[in-house]
Amino acid sequence: xxxxxxxxxxxxxxxxxxxxxxxxxxxxxxxxxxxxxxxxxxxxxxxxxxxxxxxxxxxxxxxxxxxxxxxxxxxxxxxxxxxxxxxxxxxxxxxxxxxxxxxxxxxxxxxxxxxxxxxxxxxxxxxxxxxxxxxxxxxxxxxxxxxxxxxxxxxxxxxxxxxxxxxxxxxxxxxxxxxxxxxxxxxxxxxxxxxxxxxxxxxxxxxxxxxxxxxxxxxxxxxxxxxxxxxxxxxxxxxxxxxxxxxxxxxxxxxxxxxxxxxxxxxxxxxxxxxxxxxx
Numbered sequence: 432x433x434x435x436x437x438x439x440x441x442x443x444x445x446x447x448x449x450x451x452x453x454x455x456x457x458x459x460x461x462x463x464x465x466x467x468x469x470x471x472x473x474x475x476x477x478x479x480x481x482x483x484x485x486x487x488x489x490x491x492x493x494x495x496x497x498x499x500x501x502x503x504x505x506x507x508x509x510x511x512x513x514x515x516x517x518x519x520x521x522x523x524x525x526x527x528x529x530x531x532x533x534x535x536x537x538x539x540x541x542x543x544x545x546x547x548x549x550x551x552x553x554x555x556x557x558x559x560x561x562x563x564x565x566x567x568x569x570x571x572x573x574x575x576x577x578x579x580x581x582x583x584x585x586x587x588x589x590x591x592x593x594x595x596x597x598x599x600x601x602x603x604x605x606x607x608x609x610x611x612x613x614x615x616x617x618x619x620x621x622x623x624x625x626x627x628x629x630x631x632x633x634x635x636x637x638x639x640x641x642x643x644x645x646x647x648x649x650x651x652x653x654x655x656x657x658x659x660x661x662x663x664x665x666x667x668x669x670x671x672x673x674x675x676x677x678x679x680x681x682x683x684x685x686x687x688x689x690x691x692x693x694x695x696x697x698x699x700x701x702x703x704x705x706x707x708x709x710x711x
Contacts, residue, residue, distance in 0.1 A: 564706035587614035
C-alpha cells in the first residue's frame with residue numbers, strides 16, 4: 432500500500448497545536464502521526480490524499496496566530512507495520528490493570544487485561560489521551576453480560592477490552608475499511624469470538640436493538656451530528672461514553688445529550704482532552 436508522508440512545520444510549535452492538527456487531519460484520512468522537530472509528520476494512503484481538503488483544514492485552523500506549512504513526499508515502500516512497531520509503538524500500561532502491546536514486544540509487564548494489537552497505522556493504539564480515558568472508564572464500568580457498541584472503533588482496542596471485561600455481544604463499526612480489517616486481525620490475535628466488525632457510519636444503527644453501553648471516540652462535530660442516532664438505540668439505563676474532543680467542548684456535548692434525554696454523569700480530562708459519561 433502506497434503512502435504519502437506529509438511533514439508539517441508549525442509556528443509556534445506546541446503540543447496543543449500538534450494535537451489539534453492531528454485531530455483535524457485524521458478527519459480527512461490521515462492515519463498516523465509522529466512528532467518531529469518543529470512540527471509533525473503524518474501519513475496517508477495516496478488514494479485518500481486530497482490537497483484541497485488539506486489546504487482547507489490549514490486555512491480554517493482554529494487556533495489564532497498559528498502558521499502551519501507542509502511538504503509532501505513519497506517515502507520508500509516498506510513494511511509499515513514493522514516500522515511502526517519498531518520506532519513508534521511502545522507498550523502501554525494503564526494502572527496495574529491493563530497492558531497494550533504488539534506481537535513485536537517481548538518486554539512488558541503483566542496485567543489483569545493483556546491486549547495484543549498490530550496497529551498497522553490505524554488510530555487507537557491507546558497512546559492518545561482520548562483512548563486512554565475511555566479505557567479508564569471501561570475498567571471502572573460493570574460490563575458483564577452487557578451489549579456494547581464501539582463506534583469509530585479504529586484498532587478495536589476498546590471493543591476488545593469490553594469483551595475481556597464480560598461484555599457480550601460487542602459490535603464495532605468504522606467508516607475506514609483499513610480499520611475494519613485491522614480490527615478483525617486484532618480480535619483474532621486476542622482469541623475473541625463475540626465481536627462483530629462492520630464497515631459504515633451511524634446510518635448502520637437504524638432499526639437496531641438497543642445497546643446497554645455505547646462507546647464513541649471520534650470527534651466533536653461527528654458526535655454532535657450522530658448523537659441522535661446513538662440515543663435511538665439506547666434504552667432506559669443505557670450508558671454512553673464519548674471522547675475525541677477538548678474540555679472546552681464539554682458544554683456543547685452535554686447540552687446536546689441533555690436535549691435528547693440523556694443525563695450527564697461525569698467527565699475525565701487529560702492534557703485538555705476530555706471524555707464524558709452520560710446515561711439515558
